[in-house]
Amino acid sequence: MNSSLVSAQPPIRVTNLSMRYHYKPVLTDVSFEIPEGKTIAIIGPNGAGKSTLLKGMMELEPLIEGQVEFFGQPLANKRLTTAYVPQREEIDWDFPIDVMDVVLMGRHGQLKFWQRPSAQDKQIAEQALKDLKMWEFRDRQISQLSGGQQQRVFLARALAQQANLYLMDEPFAGVDMATEKAIIGLFHTLKAQGKTIVCVHHDLNTVDTYFDWVLMINARLVAAGPVETTLTPENLQKTFGSRLSLLNDLTETMYRTRLNQAHDHD
């Protein structure tokens, strides 16, 4: 974990990433690098493509163009260093399973197809649950958890992956104060270990207290950098103000006409 051993490669480098939904462009030509050991917020208005960006980076949704590198490598080579926390709404919380088993799922990236979690895996899961103050809920059915507790279970599961880079989709959405505190505590612990956290975040008021860095997105990258210099009124206006409608319209036309495929010699 000595940081000098880690090469100069950034945890994430995104180059010319474009994504679409049917023919509608969601993200166009996004490029950025993020520094190691920081907390980074992705902010932008509804429908700006924040969650889509995370999904694209995690290869859950296809990219039209562009590359994503994790520590200079494709995701396939860096699976174990990268943990993803999906949005709570994506799950059927009535699924018959208890908290401990959900957290143990975080260990399955390292388990062969027939393997059950070992005693060591269980210790790791136990520690993750304790870190998020959810240990007493370990035998609880997930359907009996409050929204904040559900979120903490998801975070504990990601923590159990023992990754270096955490990508979280709106972990603060709709959670209680106890959970918010637990997440902040988790951020501090992870940062102290030199780990990197990227969060889709919706609450502009807390960006400067919770995060070091910010990526401002509205169908394209508006700005990226340290919060102090980047979260300016001017950039906020660009992000949350009017959209570049001409860019979107023309990109949609390009996808519909399949011009990007016809134009293969650039």
Place this chain on the structure above:
Amino acid sequence: MQAEFELLNAPGSWELWLEFWRFEDMNALWVLSGSILLGISASVIGAFAFLRRRSLIGDALAHAALPGVMSAFLLFQTRDPVVMFLGAVVSSFAGFFMIDWLPKHTKIKADAALAITLSFFFALGLMLLSYIQGLNVENKSGLDKILFGQAAAMSQQDITLLMYVTVFILLVVTLLFQKLRLIAFNLNYARTLGIPVRFYEFTLALLIVMSVVVGLQLVGVVLMAAVLLTPVAAARFWSNQLTTILVVAGGLGAFSAIISTQISYLAPAMPTGPWMVVSLALLFIISLLFAPQRGLVHRYLQQRALRFKVAQENILRTLYKLYERGDFQQRPFNIGDIQALRAMPTNALKKTLKRLCQQQLIEDSVNGFRLTEAGLQQAQQLTRRHRLWENYLNEQMDLPPDQVHTQAERIEHLLTEEQEQQLEMELANPHFDPHGRDIPQGDAERQPGVKAQGGKHDQ
């Protein structure tokens, strides 16, 4: 057919039943074990389709198997179980890919793709079946049995194959259980872990196809889906833990297999499939009604107990208000007094008063009803909670005083001791509610047991 000519010495169904359970007939024993295994494995693999919300896939795959069986027979002119099995697997898989491919590459949605595939393959199968029946070939009789299934018509080889396949399915599910559960719970997350999701999806589809195909002779094309789904749907009422659900589902599947095989043995003309499905449906209804926690009867009783509790607490509150208006002098109030403050049908009111008397929260006398010491304490506590909540709504939510009562009427029944203390803290222990009435101060004389007492006598 034979029975008609041997009516004189035909054994009664009782003897047949005894014979069945003495396992004298080896064939019957084989059929029984085979169908139990099928019941278990189909229920277990069906559970994963159920959890993935792809319940209807089994139905489509069973129907899609029909043309495969018929083509295999036409091509190879044999009833060899392995040939039939492979034919069915191939055409079932063709169906599976059609269902998978259509929604991904066209504007057709998943449900339509399923319906189109199912009816197309089934029609094709029926067409081939009637064509075969018009041909002059050996062995063709009995092919139509796979529509509804007939245990008695199964050969030794059929059963052997059935056993191998079902045991294989159960082994694979046991082996892959953790991964299959992970994918069923959270597919996208599994992908981010680098788990080869497509491989597991394919394996699951293969297992479903195999279990459907192997069950055709026993249960039939038309009803196979019910054997996949009904057990897990019933088992879902009994537990919240997937392993338990799978065990219960397997048990229900096995039980229905026993019933239907037995009937098929006693009355060989009876198709097995419908009997299996009907017995499963009965088990489902029993689960739906009588399962603990999730069953309808339990939920009804719980709801009723809650209604009683609320009615009782409301009357206690009314008596407290009357007592408050009478300047805190304990005296009896009659039904008219109570009804003047609390709109409630007279019959229900009388019943509630009777239950309160039984719990010694109030006393009955010729002059009417009065709160006992325990009743007074409980009434005070409820009133306190009601008024604290009114304050909370008024102060923290800025609701005007005339709008806080209705909500507080409900919340007063739910607030716990802890929440009450939290309210006290947040509101700095107020003495008056938004209407200016006294909030009874409960701390000193509050008895922890009082509230629990109310719950015990709810029936």
